[in-house]
Amino acid sequence: MGYYDDHYQQYQQKQKGNRGGWFLSALVGAILGALLILFSVPTLSKWNVLPYDVAVARDEEEKTTKYPSVEKTVAVNVVSEVTKAVDKVSDAVVGVVNIQEAGFWSQGGEAGTGSGVIYKKANGKAFIVTNHHVVEGASQIEVSLKDDTRVPAKLLGSDILTDLAVLEIDAKHVSKVAEFGDSDKVKPGEPVIAIGNPLGLQFAGSVTQGIISGTNRTIEVDLDRDGLPDWNAEVLQTDAAINPGNSGGALVNIEGQVIGINSMKIAQQAVEGIGLAIPINFAEPIIADLEKYGQVRRPYMGVSLRSLSDISSYHLQETLHLPKDVKEGVAIVEVVPMSPAAQAGLKQFDVIVALDDKPIGNILELRKYLYTEKSIGDTMKVTFYRDGKKQTVTMKLAKESF
Numbered sequence: 001m002g003y004y005d006d007h008y009q010q011y012q013q014k015q016k017g018n019r020g021g022w023f024l025s026a027l028v029g030a031i032l033g034a035l036l037i038l039f040s041v042p043t044l045s046k047w048n049v050l051p052y053d054v055a056v057a058r059d060e061e062e063k064t065t066k067y068p069s070v071e072k073t074v075a076v077n078v079v080s081e082v083t084k085a086v087d088k089v090s091d092a093v094v095g096v097v098n099i100q101e102a103g104f105w106s107q108g109g110e111a112g113t114g115s116g117v118i119y120k121k122a123n124g125k126a127f128i129v130t131n132h133h134v135v136e137g138a139s140q141i142e143v144s145l146k147d148d149t150r151v152p153a154k155l156l157g158s159d160i161l162t163d164l165a166v167l168e169i170d171a172k173h174v175s176k177v178a179e180f181g182d183s184d185k186v187k188p189g190e191p192v193i194a195i196g197n198p199l200g201l202q203f204a205g206s207v208t209q210g211i212i213s214g215t216n217r218t219i220e221v222d223l224d225r226d227g228l229p230d231w232n233a234e235v236l237q238t239d240a241a242i243n244p245g246n247s248g249g250a251l252v253n254i255e256g257q258v259i260g261i262n263s264m265k266i267a268q269q270a271v272e273g274i275g276l277a278i279p280i281n282f283a284e285p286i287i288a289d290l291e292k293y294g295q296v297r298r299p300y301m302g303v304s305l306r307s308l309s310d311i312s313s314y315h316l317q318e319t320l321h322l323p324k325d326v327k328e329g330v331a332i333v334e335v336v337p338m339s340p341a342a343q344a345g346l347k348q349f350d351v352i353v354a355l356d357d358k359p360i361g362n363i364l365e366l367r368k369y370l371y372t373e374k375s376i377g378d379t380m381k382v383t384f385y386r387d388g389k390k391q392t393v394t395m396k397l398a399k400e401s402f
Contacts, residue, residue, distance in 0.1 A: 081254050085193055086207050088256030092118040092178035093195045093249055095144030095204055096130050096153070096167070100137055115196035115249030116143065116167060117258055118177050119287070126174040128167040129287050130248030131263055132158045135165050143169050144201055157290030160223055161231050161371075163263055164283055165248075166290040178250060181257030183279035186236065188212050194240040194262055194275065196249025203245070210240030210275075219264075219276060220364075228310070232364050235276040236260045242275030251277040299374045299397035302339020303346065305330045307362035320351055321388045328361035329353040329385070344382065344395040353390075354383035370397075 093115060100111040114134030120127040128143065135141055141153040151173050158165035190212045197204045214237035220229035238251060242262050251260035260277030289296045308316065308329050316322050320331060329351045335342050352360055356373075360366045374380055376399040383392050 082191075082193060082209060085252055085254055085256035086195065089176075089178050089250060089252050089258065090195055090205060090207070091146045091176040093205065094118060094128060094146070095197045095201050096128070096134050096248055097142040097144060097150070097201075098135055098138040099140040099142065101139040111137065113144075113197060113200045113245055114247045115245065115262070117248070117250045117261065118174055119180065119258070120291075121171045121174055121177055124171050126169050126171040126177070127156075127291055128153065128169065129261060129283065130165050130167060131261070132160050132163045132165045134248045135167070136160075141167060143167065144197075144204065145173055146205065148201075148204070149173065157294035157296075159286060159290060159296045162278065162283070162286050162296070163221075163233070164261065164278065164286050164290065166287055178258045179256070180280050180284065181253050181255065181259040183236065183259045183281045186212050186215055186253070186259055186279075188214055191254050192238055192240055192259070193252045193254075194238065194242055194246060194249065194277075195252060196242075196246035196262060198241075198243035198245045200245050206246075208241040210238050213237040213239050213274070217276065229364060232368060233263075233276075234279065234282060235263065236279055238275045238277060240275060242277075246275075297376060297399050298371050299376050299378065299380075300340060300399055301370065301395065301397065302336035302341045303332050304334040305352075305363050305366065306333050307331075308351065309362060320349055320385070322351060322385055323388055326351070326353065326385060328359070330360060330363055330366050332384075340395050340398050344393045346382065346384065346393065346395075347386070349386075351385045352382060353385065354381075356381045357383070 094117075096114045096116045098111045098113070112134070114130060116128040116130035116134075118126055118128050135155055135158060138155070141155055142150045143153045144150050151169050153167040153169050156166045156168050188211075192210060192212055194208045194210070196206060198206050217235045217237045219233045219235055221231045221233050222228060223230040236251065236259070238260075240251070242264075246262045247264070249262045250258045251262055253259050259280050261280065261283055262275065262277045264276045286296055308322075308327065308331060311320070311331060317324075330353075332341070332346060332348055332350045332352065335346055335348060352366065354360055355366065355369050358369060360369065370380075374397055376397060378397050380395050380397060381392060382395055383390065385391070
């Protein structure tokens with residue numbers, strides 16, 4: 001410190017008579033230094049010499065040019081793959097209104113509202129797939145479009161077993177149809193979107209997102225409400241929210257393709273997030289039959305049946321005369337005259353235990369094999385017990401109107 005003090009004192013003495021010149025020189029130097037910094041900093045920043053970035057925005061146009069990534073980032077966040085998928089299919093998802101006539105026990109009017117998917121336009125008509133239970137018992141059906149326009153719909157056909165139905169409306173009201181995907185390629189964990197009308201048309205076009213929770217699920221369905229299962233429905237499981245009114249709507253993959261028709265949910269207090277949809281690959285041939293024939297054409301045996309598990313041990317021995325080691329099978333309660341079963345020689349109280357050498361344990365297994373493995377006109381080997389003796393016949397299947 002002493003060193004600088006000494007020289008500072010000496011410098012002061014030498015400059016006493018020239019203070020004005022010194023001040024002017026300092027001022028000019030400061031101005032030149034400021035100008036030098038002003039013009040050199042942007043260039044140094046461009047060369048990445050400075051440890052920080054410097055940007056000078058001259059007007060709004062220059063800001064947009066220098067920072068386009070800001071606007072681009074916002075656009076990517078708003079327009080996602082999900083919104084693209086929804087935009088692709090949402091106009092093809094409609095409301096389906098079940099209108100019933102007044103009766104002794106009811107006042108009539110709108111009995112319920114579900115959803116439907118427009119899947120085809122041809123010859124001035126548009127075709128809609130929905131659930132059987134959405135249109136069941138309807139005397140009139142209306143379709144509510146995306147713009148809330150209501151148009152009358154004609155029921156072409158409905159199938160209680162698969163819970164599917166097909167409607168027809170005038171094609172002039174329709175601008176977009178849905179594209180079917182491949183439900184056989186769906187994997188657990190894959191993102192999906194459910195589109196429909198939960199709780200009625202007040203929430204029309206609602207979108208919920210989730211994943212595929214499981215494939216090839218089998219759910220027992222009691223069609224006649226007698227407490228016994230009549231059919232095993234094969235479904236896709238999803239955790240996308242499906243509520244009353246979503247029935248018949250679309251389950252969509254990330255490509256905007258329909259991979260399932262929303263059908264039901266597990267509605268129990270202890271259960272959350274288990275929604276079920278009919279796989280579109282399973283639904284397509286049903287839809288085609290309903291559209292063309294008004295019914296599903298299935299192979300027909302012509303018998304009334306009862307599973308052995310529903311028959312008392314007394315009748316297993318005294319009426320059916322079964323060997324004690326036969327515990328599973330299906331008893332024939334009635335044979336329809338002139339049916340394939342009658343022509344094959346089957347009789348009341350015969351007990352079917354195998355079809356084409358495939359063991360049959362109950363009615364569900366028999367129906368599943370008959371309806372999924374056989375076609376109208378096929379022959380089928382039937383193994384059965386009559387009066388305790390095992391026998392085999394061959395049956396030619398005819399068509400059935402279920």
